[in-house]
Amino acid sequence: MVKKQFVSGFVAIAGRPNVGKSSLLNYFVGHKISIISRRPQTTRNRLLGICTSDDSQIVFVDTPGIHASEGKVLNRVINKTATGSLEGVDLILMMITASGWTKDDEYVYQKVKATGVDAMLLLNKTDVLKNKDQILPTISEIAETHDFREIIPISVKSRYNLDSLQKTIEDALPEGPAGFPEDQITDRSxxxxxxxxxxxxxxxxxxxxxxxxxxxxxxxxxxxxxxxxxxxxxxxxxxxxxxxxxxxxxxxxxxxxxxxxxxxxxxxxxxxxxxxxxxxxxxxxxxxxxxxxxxxxxx
Ligand SMILES: Nc1nc2c(ncn2[C@@H]2O[C@H](COP(=O)(O)OP(=O)(O)OP(=O)(O)O)[C@@H](O)[C@H]2O)c(=O)[nH]1
Ligand SMILES: [Mg+2]
Structure with missing residues (x-):
């Protein structure tokens, strides 16, 4: 097989609040540039995390958790930031927890689908799943009614499946040169x-x-x-x-x-x-x- 040339692209991480989006971005970048907490709605702004290797430059886009209740102006602004950040990227990683698909996940999915961008689904936090046998049936159930390029169980905490995830992302990106200097890790000051x-x-x-x-x-x-x-x-x-x-x-x-x-x-x-x-x-x-x-x- 001929080795692919250098690939690069923008990869947005989307999902309801608290599923581990910022944790995944920090893992790939190797620094804590996006803040994390055990409470939902921690991330408020779009932020880029740039991961450059010998083969690729993946520009991850961290987004605030998307949620249905809009209420205050702050919530509306944050939701708009999140959905706006999905436009025009090369790939969307939609994240849920491995315990299963919820109504809130369906809400996010509709926003993801509306962009027309290729999407993969990540089932995060497999480390806290009591019954690991549940993962495969969960994946098949979701795949029956939803259109994802791949569905991958991961755990950011225990680093499960993250190396292969990076390769899978690279396979989905177009060939092209790095858009950012190799030592730059974010667009934020x-x-x-x-x-x-x-x-x-x-x-x-x-x-x-x-x-x-x-x-x-x-x-x-x-x-x-x-x-x-x-x-x-x-x-x-x-x-x-x-x-x-x-x-x-x-x-x-x-x-x-x-x-x-x-x-x-x-x-x-x-x-x-x-x-x-x-x-x-x-x-x-x-x-x-x-x-x-x-x-x-x-x-
Ligand atoms: N057990 C477990 N906890 C995790 C994992 N990944 C993230 N977490 C925890 O989940 C919580 C939320 O993580 P964040 O990365 O802030 O989640 P987020 O999706 O960015 O949240 P918002 O910015 O609020 O939308 C934190 O307490 C993380 O430590 C995982 O793989 N396993
Ligand atoms: Mg976050």
Missing amino acids: QRFLAGELVREKLFWHLGEELPYISAVEISRFEMDKNDVAHIDATIWVEKPGQKAIVIGKGGLSLKNIGTKARLEMERLFQCRVHLECWVKVRKGWTNDAAIMRSLGYDE
Whole structure:
């Protein structure tokens, strides 16, 4: 068999919230550029993760989880970002969990199908499946009524089937040169990634509601002559009571968030970081399109 030339293309990862889309992108890129949490609706923006090897350049497009309930302006903007990111890519990886197809997955599928782009289905989190014998019947059932190029069980956590997934993706991509320099891993600035890392720590440290009604703005990102990054982050919340929770007793909660975010920034940016975090109140920002635009959510 003649070996294929170098292949390249855009591969969007789509699915309902919390199925593991960002985890898969980070695995392929080899760095945590897209934030992760155990709660749904963590990713809010489209983000590219670029994976370059000797044979290929795969540009993964991470998208926010697609969901049926639109409610607030923020939800509508996020859904629009997600479905808009599927247009014009070379391949869509639709992700569900291996426990089976749900009504919410069907909703995503209709959006995927509407793009007309070739799609593969990934059944993630096989590691938590109690009965592994269930996988094959699940695959056949889905295949009967849905049109996927391939259906592949994977586990990002236990790295199951990920090498062969990369090869399967490469087989589906067109021949063509790399569009990005081989050392570039994302289209997002360090300023954006810094804000996201602070937002991730809000998810890890705070109760049910708060991460969803907060936004993070990086008001300063400067490198000094000793290669130390000076970063100021403002955490926006909707009410004074929420501000008190983010700050915590004696400032402990905010201190924890800041320390954890700083350590991850130092790892990702490969330099020392001096991070200052503030909390400010901006009433009703999740329902105000103008404020959201100013915080970087495009409609
Ligand atoms: N057990 C298990 N957990 C996983 C696996 N992949 C991801 N997770 C976990 O699932 C949760 C959600 O992962 P994310 O990568 O943030 O999911 P997402 O689809 O990007 O979520 P949204 O951005 O909210 O749409 C996190 O707690 C991950 O650690 C897996 O293969 N097995
Ligand atoms: Mg995500």
